[in-house]
Amino acid sequence: MLASAIPTLVFYLLAAISLTLAWSVVTGRRILRAAVSLMGVLAASAGLYLLLDSPFLAGVQVLVYVGGIVVLLVFAVMLTRTTELLEDHPTRGRQIIGGAVATGFFLLSYNMMTADAFVGRTLSPLPKNDVAAIGRALLDTGENGYALPFEVVSLLLLAAMIGGIVIARKPAAAAKPEAFHG
Amino acid sequence: MSWPVKTIAERTGDLLPGSPWTASVYVLLTILAVTAFMTVTGLVLIYAERKIAAHFQCRLGPMRVGWHGVLQTIADALKLLLKEDIVPRDADALLHILAPVLSFAGMLLVMIALPMSPSLQVADMNIGVLYVTAVSGLGVLGILLGGWSSNNKWSLLGAMRAGAQIISYEVSATLALLVVVLFSGTLQLSGIVQSQEAGWWIWRAHGCGIVAFAIFLIAGTAEINRTPFDLAEGESELTAGFHTEYSGLRFSFFFLSEFLNMFVLAAMTSTLFLGGWMPLHIGHFAVFNGVMDIIPPGLWFTLKTTAMIFLIMWFRWTFPRLRVDQLMRLEWKILLPIGFVNLFVSAACVVTGCYFFAR
Numbered sequence: 406m407l408a409s410a411i412p413t414l415v416f417y418l419l420a421a422i423s424l425t426l427a428w429s430v431v432t433g434r435r436i437l438r439a440a441v442s443l444m445g446v447l448a449a450s451a452g453l454y455l456l457l458d459s460p461f462l463a464g465v466q467v468l469v470y471v472g473g474i475v476v477l478l479v480f481a482v483m484l485t486r487t488t489e490l491l492e493d494h495p496t497r498g499r500q501i502i503g504g505a506v507a508t509g510f511f512l513l514s515y516n517m518m519t520a521d522a523f524v525g526r527t528l529s530p531l532p533k534n535d536v537a538a539i540g541r542a543l544l545d546t547g548e549n550g551y552a553l554p555f556e557v558v559s560l561l562l563l564a565a566m567i568g569g570i571v572i573a574r575k576p577a578a579a580a581k582p583e584a585f586h587g
Numbered sequence: 588m589s590w591p592v593k594t595i596a597e598r599t600g601d602l603l604p605g606s607p608w609t610a611s612v613y614v615l616l617t618i619l620a621v622t623a624f625m626t627v628t629g630l631v632l633i634y635a636e637r638k639i640a641a642h643f644q645c646r647l648g649p650m651r652v653g654w655h656g657v658l659q660t661i662a663d664a665l666k667l668l669l670k671e672d673i674v675p676r677d678a679d680a681l682l683h684i685l686a687p688v689l690s691f692a693g694m695l696l697v698m699i700a701l702p703m704s705p706s707l708q709v710a711d712m713n714i715g716v717l718y719v720t721a722v723s724g725l726g727v728l729g730i731l732l733g734g735w736s737s738n739n740k741w742s743l744l745g746a747m748r749a750g751a752q753i754i755s756y757e758v759s760a761t762l763a764l765l766v767v768v769l770f771s772g773t774l775q776l777s778g779i780v781q782s783q784e785a786g787w788w789i790w791r792a793h794g795c796g797i798v799a800f801a802i803f804l805i806a807g808t809a810e811i812n813r814t815p816f817d818l819a820e821g822e823s824e825l826t827a828g829f830h831t832e833y834s835g836l837r838f839s840f841f842f843l844s845e846f847l848n849m850f851v852l853a854a855m856t857s858t859l860f861l862g863g864w865m866p867l868h869i870g871h872f873a874v875f876n877g878v879m880d881i882i883p884p885g886l887w888f889t890l891k892t893t894a895m896i897f898l899i900m901w902f903r904w905t906f907p908r909l910r911v912d913q914l915m916r917l918e919w920k921i922l923l924p925i926g927f928v929n930l931f932v933s934a935a936c937v938v939t940g941c942y943f944f945a946r
Contacts, residue, residue: 435679437679437682437732437735437736438679438681438682441682441685441732444728460712460713460714460718461713461714461717464714464717464718464721465717465721467721467722467724468717468720468721468724471721471724471725471728472720472721472723472724472725472727472728473724475728476724476727476728476731476750476754479728479731479732479735479750480731480747480750480751480754482735483731483734483735483743483746483747483750484747535713536713536714536717536774
């Protein structure tokens with residue numbers, strides 16, 4: 406009994422942490438604190454993946470989101486502002502629009518969730534806890550393989566990288582100053 | 588000879604169905620043991636750093652407290668605990684308090700996965716290498732937040748430098764790490780150790796191993812902000828970098844995690860490239876291998892890690908500090924291309940299946 410109670414307990418704990426931190430991401434007026442709360446939300450979802458027996462996904466979640474995206478976010482905030490500035494309160498109009506959008510989205514997702522019975526679909530279950538199987542599936546050109554999406558994603562990443570370099574590059578004229586007076 | 592791996596997590600799992608309370612006590616004891624291990628390792632490392640630094644400079648180092656000053660770090664730690672704990676008035680108090688904890692957590696979570704011996708490893712994850720790379724990212728966040736929340740320009744500059752440096756060198760370190768993953772064919776840390784039974788990857792992998800080892804060591808030294816990459820806290824430029832405004836217990840958190848990061852780096856290097864707890868084996872020389880097997884695996888791990896720590900401390904008194912632009916050039920124009928070529932060559936080696944010491 407206890408062995409099955411522990412995952413349930415952990416799930417509710419993680420869910421409570423996620424919700425609390427997500428709330429503080431949205432309502433917080435200090436942008437860096439919001440970033441830290443966001444990190445907590447992302448880490449908690451990694452915990453949820455662990456509960457679902459997918460440690461690889463959890464690892465990638467922490468690697469990409471906590472170690473990559475949040476660090477970049479914090480870095481960008483640090484570059485742009487040095488002192489403690491509070492975000493402005495949103496204007497009345499924005500509050501109304503935001504509230505309407507949030508309510509609409511809530512109703513929509515609530516309807517979707519109640520409409521579907523959530524029958525477990527087990528078309529091609531992956532062998533659990535096996536990184537090798539995930540790797541083979543990613544490079545499999547067969548019927549259940551993911552080679553095409555994998556290549557498309559890598560193409561997308563390449564395009565994003567080239568775009569980043571093009572934006573960061575100095576214009577050709579400015580790149581060669583005649584004399585540099587440091 | 589086979590090496591059955593039994594982790595502490597597995598032992599707890601075995602206890603759980605029978606008596607959950609015994610399992611809980613076991614978990615508590617493990618936590619206590621890990622904490623004690625970290626504290627003692629930290630104290631020993633700080634003492635070793637001071638002694639080794641002193642001897643490199645023809646000094647004696649701490650000599651007064653205890654025999655050859657062995658109790659000096661304990662005295663210093665006690666002093667640090669009694670110091671006033673200051674949060675600057677204009678600092679973001681919450682983040683100021685959270686930052687050292689994050690920095691410490693990043694190191695602590697890696698510590699859990701380290702294979703110290705077949706019977707001494709807290710958790711042996713299938714995604715071991717990925718896990719280590721992922722959770723060590725928390726350390727950067729701690730440094731960045733610590734520097735920013737102090738509301739001090741030196742802290743901010745130090746944190747920015749440290750952040751840029753760690754993010755950049757992480758790429759090279761990961762590329763070097765992937766070489767070992769390619770050769771051993773597993774992400775599991777104990778699996779990587781066991782794949783080195785016939786020879787360590789540093790030389791068994793055709794030169795790719797030694798290049799990857801060098802890259803990993805350089806990038807790792809940069810990631811833990813040690814000389815010659817200690818621009819983040821260069822005293823002459825930035826007072827003390829990101830931890831300028833920290834004092835007392837919170838400063839000691841940063842300090843301790845910095846030293847223990849050195850241990851983690853040394854342990855990871857020896858696990859990946861020097862065979863971890865695996866004794867020194869040469870091909871199929873049964874007699875030699877048998878003699879080496881007499882030395883217990885835990886001792887092998889300790890010896891290799893100690894050697895690596897000594898090497899990293901040696902760096903500190905050998906190389907001058909790099910400038911920021913040199914630092915970035917070293918990473919993006921030298922290490923990264925070499926790392927990519929090395930990864931490519933080792934992939935070719937693995938695909939064609941040529942090893943010096945075939946199984």
